[in-house]
Amino acid sequence: MTKTENSKMAGPHATGMTKRSFLQSVGMIGGTAAVMTAMQGWDIGFASEMDRPPQMSTDGNGKKVIILGAGLAGMVLAYEMSKKGYNCKIIEALHYAGGRCVSARKGSIIEEIDGQKQVCNFRDGNYINYGPWRIPAEHKSTIYYCRTLGVPLEVMVNKSGKAYYYYENKEGPFKGQPIRQEEADVDFKGYTTELLAKVADQGALDELITQEDKEKLLEHLKSSGLIDSKDLNYRANRARGHKSYPGAGMNFGELSDPFSMADTFSVRQASRNETADHPAVMFQAVGGMDQIAQGLKRALSDESIVYNSEVTDIIQNENEVKVTYKNTKSGAVSTENCDYVISTAPLGVMANINTNLSEEFQTALKATRSNPACKIGVEMNRRFWEQDDMIYGGVTNTDIEGQRVLSYPSGNLFGAAHGDTGVILGYYPIGGSSVPVSNLTISERIEFALSAGEKIHPGNYRNHFTGEAMSVAWHKMKYALAGWENWSRRGRTRSFPVMQKGDKRIFVSGNIASPALGGWMAGAIEGAWSTMEVIDKRVAEQA
Amino acid sequence: MKKIIHVIIALVGFSALFSAAYAQDYLEEGEQIYVDFCEACHQPGGEGFEDIYPALKDNEFVLGDKEEVIYLLLEGRAGMPTFIADLEVDQLTTIINYIRNSWGNDGGEVTQEEVDEAYEFIAEEDDGFGPGN
The missing domain is CATH 3.90.660.10 (Polyamine Oxidase; Chain A, domain 2)
Incomplete structure (x- = not known):
């Protein structure tokens, strides 16, 4: 049963059914698959692999993993891999967890x-x-x-x-003058609606669309309420707002006056306020926003994170990885061996760590760019x-x-x-x-x-x-050196695949593993998930 | 054929553009771009900042393959951001020449055509929204 079909059915509440009895009835008709689909609709059951961490097929069996960085990616890795029996430890250079997922408030x-x-x-x-x-x-x-x-x-x-929109570097009627976004946006929509309706009406689109589609188009344009249904001119109405507001009695207020068409077209609309992402x-x-990082931190055991510790060396051989780190307060140096290392340190920071990564891998890491x-x-x-x-x-x-x-x-x-x-x-x-x-x-x-x-x-x-x-x-910022990092076009094709599979026992994760989501928290989280999958496969092969 | 034309353009460009007058020009304009866009990290005089931001003075990469340096400015690399959206393409040429030929650096010149060619290649993938969120 598809979701569409499901939504067409009478809902459980409409019939007075309880959730359980409804599920039973669906199960009786459609089998287990139908029940699962219905549960997804209520967000209590199963979901696609995109919206939750991947299922690791391997059991960590106490394999030790050292993770660099207690940001979102590092903590997601520790949280999820610990659940699968990996023994995870995060080494964090700063005295707090969260990485770049931070907020400043009194005392920060x-x-x-x-x-x-x-x-x-x-x-x-x-x-x-x-x-x-x-x-x-x-x-x-x-x-x-x-x-x-x-x-x-x-x-x-x-x-x-x-x-507001405020533009001072472009000549025009609004130079240096803040204008309300809704006024500029509605005018732009109004005038483009007018122009489109007029060219359609005059037959200029006849070679592009069928008569039937033209009629539908004109109907929609008119029903937007922005244009007069006869002369097709854009007219100001409530969509654009009032210059004096309506009130009680016979006060219908006064509609605001649209900008001229030419003036309207001189305004650049914002590109990041009404898109899918x-x-x-x-x-x-x-x-x-730091509460998201703090939520992850609370989910980890206290001893999961070692703070104030700067990793200086990551040296691997066939059987293990040796990680050396220095306490930034006391100067004390510690060395630990582990099975795998996952670095979520920003690459600019990682560049200063002494490693024996292959030359190919190191070159791949350099194909990224930092975004200040x-x-x-x-x-x-x-x-x-x-x-x-x-x-x-x-x-x-x-x-x-x-x-x-x-x-x-x-x-x-x-x-x-x-x-x-x-x-x-x-x-x-x-x-x-x-x-x-x-x-x-x-x-x-x-x-x-x-x-x-x-x-x-x-x-x-x-x-x-x-x-x-x-x-x-x-x-x-010493342990960030960038807002985020992503890949150049050449880097994505030449170097990302090298970086993604890791170098023997050393992996690089975080937002750098999600080229399409650079700079988003989702990039850090899903980058961590993708690294879990790579390691899972590696461990399965070695078993 | 296209390649030959590029070579000819490059050769003609070399003699015409890199007169003393041009060199003087990019030194002056280049210095201002350097102060605005480079100095925050690479510091005055191209001296670099500790182990974090490399010195540009006497820097092997800067003085090396000029195509790599052009791409470095246009698309970023190893901690460097891209400046493709922030500087005009002729300003990019200017700053590349400034960095390769200042503070005792003797990297020789890059031409506008060389930068244009890389710029076109990279601009092809522009989705209209630019980087970031």
């Missing part, structure tokens, strides 16, 4: 390689996700761990029509974007060099959870454009964020800044 410290150190002094409840910040529904792997480890998720508003509604961990990334959280003492601008979450897109986005917090909406304050993501440049920002001192970064924000929220942004901000340049 960010220290970059040039010695610039910040201590967070946000008010209680406020935080900034200076690592990952949004989860799309299709990242089932990330959601799987949140659900099974009891990490509560909430809506992250990724698109708010009330947020960046939908309008995304998710975030309640209280900070910067973020800043700017704390405000009043939620002016909500109270004055009606913006509740969402992202303002700008072309200010080095800023790219300004995002409003989706947590503590209305100040309901912990008062009328909040932390704005003040900038988030990625790739090469983040490098100039990272070259600024901490106070220069704050000034940059304030001057950029003030252009979008004049009179409010500087005025309500509490004086507290936390910024990061991921490529200047």
Whole structure:
């Protein structure tokens, strides 16, 4: 029975059946397969291999695995492989677990390689996700761990029509002037609807589509409500909003005036707020994204992770791997032997470890690129974007060099959870454009964020800044050296397959093992899952 | 045939472009690009940062196969990001020449055509969304 067929059936609640009796009745008709399909519909049964960890066929039998890095990938590996009888130990260079899955809140410290150190002094409840910040529904792997480890998720508003587009580097009518996204978006849709309807109506599409399809198209375009059904002109209506709002009695308000067609076409719409992998509604961990990493950490035994330990050497022979690491506080050096090593250390960090990896494998690792990334959280003492601008979450897109986005917090909406304050993501440049920002001192970064924000929220942004901000340049964090890594086109074809199969007893995992998901938490998690499968196969062959 | 044309273009380009005037030009513009996009990691004077970010001065890779250096800037490699979306293709040529010929480096010149060719190859895979999330 397919899902579609299933959904057509009268639901169990409609007939007053209990869940069990319904399952029994389905089983009586369709056999076990039908029951399993029905259970999937309720999310209580089985699932595809994509949305949960792979089943390992081998039993670890106490085989010892040393994992480098207590980020999401490292902890997923330890968690899943321990369940299968592998004896896993994570060696972490920092004093905490989470890797790049972190949030800054009161007391958090960010220290970059040039010695610039910040201590967070946000008010209680406020935080900034200076690592990952949004989860799309299709990242089932990330959601799987949140659900099974009891990490509560909430809506992250990724698109708010009330947020702005702000462009200052392009000549045009809106240069240097914030405009509401919903106004520009609806106008764009309105005018393209008008143009398409007119060319269809005038017969210009007759060679491209059938008469029947043309009629359907025109019907849909008209039913959008954006164009007049007779003259086919775009007309402003409630979709675009009001310049004075309707109210009681005979107050019907006044509709806003559309921009001209030419002006509308001068506005570039945002590309990452309404797509399948960046939908309008995304998710975030309640209280900070680091809660996902902390959920994994709680699922591991206390002795699973050795902190403050920098791996210096990984040397393998036919029978084992010898790992040497140094305690960064005491300087004490330890050596341990194990059956396998899985490094989830960022490759820039791994490059400084002495190994006897084959030359082919080492060359493969070099075919990756690092993505620099910067973020800043700017704390405000009043939620002016909500109270004055009606913006509740969402992202303002700008072309200010080095800023790219300004995002409003989706947590503590209305100040309901912990008062009328909040932390704005003040900038988030990625790739090469983040490098100039990272070259600024901490106070220069704050000034940059304030001057950029003030252009979008004049009179409010500087005025309500509490004086507290936390910024990061991921490529200047000693044990990250990049926001994330991925593969060049040449690297993917030439080198990824070499990296993926590992080098005898040494494997490299994490987001680098998921070229299609670089920079996402799902990339770290599913990269770890794919490495489990490779090791499982290796162990099975050796058995 | 195409290859021969490229060679001819390269040869003509070499004599025309790499006059003293051009060298002066890329030194000046190159320095500004270096400060904005390279110095945060590779430090003033191309000195590098500890064991983390390599010195570009007297660097074997920088002074080696120029095609590899072009691809390094365009698509990243071994910890280096790509700058393909952040710099114009002529700026990329400028910064490559600047790095290969500054601080005592004597790497010789790369031509705009050489960079263009690699750029076209890489741009083919652009999905319109660019990197990141």
